[in-house]
Amino acid sequence: MKVTKFSGELVHYDRQKLINSLRKSGANQTxxxxxxxxxxxxxxxxxxxxxxxxxxxxxxxxxxxxxxARYNLRTALLGLGPAGFFFEKFIAKLMQDQGFHTKVNETLQGKCISHEIDVLLFKNEEVTMIECKFHSDQDAKSDVKVPMYILSRFNDIKEKQYNLFSEKRQISKCLIVTNSRFTSDAVQFGTCSGLNLLSWDYPQKKGIRELIDLLRVYPITCLTTLTKAEKEHLLILDCITIKDLVQNTDILKAIELSHNRIKNVIKEANQLLN
Structure with missing residues (x-):
């Protein structure tokens, strides 16, 4: 039996792969x-x-x-598009839960040209720039041209000092993040060039999927008790994660949910976090 992927490619049906994806959502074997x-x-x-x-x-x-909701996670990341601005904010939230201080969408003047940096991280006296590559197609991959291009941007700014996180600092590291996957050439080039890469499933067992489950930093878009329009409204109100929602449940009144629906949304949100 063959199935047609999102890209149109025909592949053999893998029963165990489907079972594994269901088990990762929390479903038991039976x-x-x-x-x-x-x-x-x-x-x-x-x-x-x-x-x-x-x-x-x-x-x-x-x-x-x-x-x-957990099974829906990869699709939920697509809901942070189409431009990817909310994905950048989500990645910043994911990093904050790992102890980083963050800044989103900073413009810095490099040696040659100015650059808009998606996310800046600060921890242990080191500043890291993050470049996010958002794909609205689930089967899309970031190829080798992505790290090659971002390396040139990193090289243009890494030797300068900037007023960042209360002091003059240099940017010493670069992390490329995508909601989809990297090609093998992209991983090889990135590793060889000293760039760090983070994707849905890379590094192995330490990708975005594992980080989300480990830290319980779920995007608001994974909730099954909200409509697509309601999720988009919450994103605009800067409610990016489930934790944001639980910390400010009154925001659900702002999108005009009924009392019963608010109870259902909060119940699902708390169950995800616990």
């Missing part, structure tokens, strides 16, 4: 196998992977909003 069996009963040659995902998401949601 529930995961039950959902997969139900999906397989409706499968056909060339079925779109998007259709499999939607069916799995709905079956999970019938059992647990929290499992569905």
């Amino acid at each position: 529930l995961a196998e039950k959902i997969v069996s139900e999906i397989e009963s409706e499968m056909y040659e060339g079925i779109p992977s998007k259709k499999i995902y939607k069916k799995a998401f709905q079956l999970l949601k019938n059992c647990s909003n929290v499992h569905a």
Whole structure:
């Protein structure tokens, strides 16, 4: 049996891969196998992977909003687009929970030209610049041209001093972050050039997916109890993560949710964090 990926590529159906993705959402083995069996009963040659995902998401949601929210995580990151500005803010939040001080969207004059830096980090007397590469296509990959281009920008600013985090400081490190994946050439070039890379699944077992689960820094867009329009409204109000929401639940009144819906949203949010 073959399935059609988002990109149109035909690949062999992998039952264990689907079970594993359901298990990562929090579903136990019995529930995961039950959902997969139900999906397989409706499968056909060339079925779109998007259709499999939607069916799995709905079956999970019938059992647990929290499992569905975690299963929805990669799609939730796509909801931080289309321009990626909210993705940059989300990455800053993810870094704050690791003890970094952050600045978002700073413009710095390099040796040759000025540069808009997506995120700046400060920790242990070191400043790191982050360049975010947001893809609205789930199957898209950041190829070798991305680290090559960003390396040239890093080289243009790393020898200068800037007023950053209360003092004159130099930027000594560069991290490239994407919501999708890097090609093998991009990883090879980035590693060879001394750049740090972070993607959905890289570094292995330390990618964005693992960081989100470890730190419980879930994007607001993963909630199953809110509509797409409501999530977009919250993002505009600078409510980027579930933690932001839990710390300021009154913001749900600002988007005119009913009392019962507010209770349901807060319940799902707290379950995700706990």
